[in-house]
Amino acid sequence: MAGAEAITGAQRAPEGALAAQDHAREELAAQDRAREHLAALIREAGSVVALTGAGISVPSGIPDFRSPGTGLWERMDPTEVAHIDAFRADPARFWGFYGERFASLIEKRPNGAHAVLAELERRGLLDGVITQNVDMLHRRAGTRELVEVHGSIATSSCLVCGRTVALAAARALIAAEPDGVPRCAECREPLKPDVVLFGELLPQPAFARARELCEGADVLLCVGSSLEVHPVAGLPLPTRERGGAVAIVTQGPTPLDGIAAVRMRGDVVAELEGVLGALDRPDPA
Numbered sequence: 001m002a003g004a005e006a007i008t009g010a011q012r013a014p015e016g017a018l019a020a021q022d023h024a025r026e027e028l029a030a031q032d033r034a035r036e037h038l039a040a041l042i043r044e045a046g047s048v049v050a051l052t053g054a055g056i057s058v059p060s061g062i063p064d065f066r067s068p069g070t071g072l073w074e075r076m077d078p079t080e081v082a083h084i085d086a087f088r089a090d091p092a093r094f095w096g097f098y099g100e101r102f103a104s105l106i107e108k109r110p111n112g113a114h115a116v117l118a119e120l121e122r123r124g125l126l127d128g129v130i131t132q133n134v135d136m137l138h139r140r141a142g143t144r145e146l147v148e149v150h151g152s153i154a155t156s157s158c159l160v161c162g163r164t165v166a167l168a169a170a171r172a173l174i175a176a177e178p179d180g181v182p183r184c185a186e187c188r189e190p191l192k193p194d195v196v197l198f199g200e201l202l203p204q205p206a207f208a209r210a211r212e213l214c215e216g217a218d219v220l221l222c223v224g225s226s227l228e229v230h231p232v233a234g235l236p237l238p239t240r241e242r243g244g245a246v247a248i249v250t251q252g253p254t255p256l257d258g259i260a261a262v263r264m265r266g267d268v269v270a271e272l273e274g275v276l277g278a279l280d281r282p283d284p285a
């Protein structure tokens with residue numbers, strides 16, 4: 001099947017040329033073709049790797065801060081409050097915000113899209129998940145080979161002595177300290193969550209591993225990422241340069257839509273469950 005046939009939603013007939021009903025039917029058929037095409041690519045691939053962004057966690061109730069009008073981020077500018085300079089200048093203010101973020105993330109549960117990726121790995125069809133998310137939902141869903149390129153809320157560390165505490169311990173410290181700043185038991189320095197703040201570089205070992213996975217991938221399945229935040233946004237390029245296919249499942253446009261072999265624009269849970277369904281059907285080839 002040609003890549004262009006698999007593109008859903010992009011080929012709209014001229015207004016009025018088709019009845020709305022025909023149009024809807026055509027869209028559904030295109031959606032099915034895209035799912036079948038991606039299932040076929042996954043079956044044929046030696047290595048499949050997933051790259052996920054904020055969009056995969058939206059159905060779990062975690063808003064993407066790039067979408068206006070949602071939750072915590074509506075009241076503050078994340079690039080200012082979640083910045084390494086803000087942490088260093090005023091840890092109490094930083095933790096006033098980040099403690100609330102911990103509390104909002106800790107009750108969230110993985111959704112069907114996280115579950116499909118964990119299931120593909122269990123079946124030996126997926127080599128790993130690279131995520132920009134810090135919410136721990138992939139590991140809660142059961143993904144084992146996980147590269148968290150922006151870190152995660154699972155631990156917080158002392159920048160002076162390197163001592164690390166787990167999320168539950170960090171939350172207990174936040175609650176116990178009068179100023180709400182969790183501090184290192186060793187040197188009393190404020191702890192920092194092990195997430196990549198604005199103004200910080202990505203952890204090099206994680207990024208090197210992500211790049212290695214993308215270079216070796218026959219299929220890179222990008223889910224819920226706008227592919228706009230560098231350097232992660234550049235990860236599909238080595239896959240493409242080595243002859244692999246890039247599949248993009250996200251609602252908004254991405255700068256890499258032009259190189260995508262498969263482009264899906266539906267709800268991420270429905271699209272990935274649809275791909276799993278297509279894999280469960282006998283191979284038509």
Ligand code: ZN
Pocket residue numbers: 158159160161162163184185186187188189
């Ligand atoms: Zn310390």
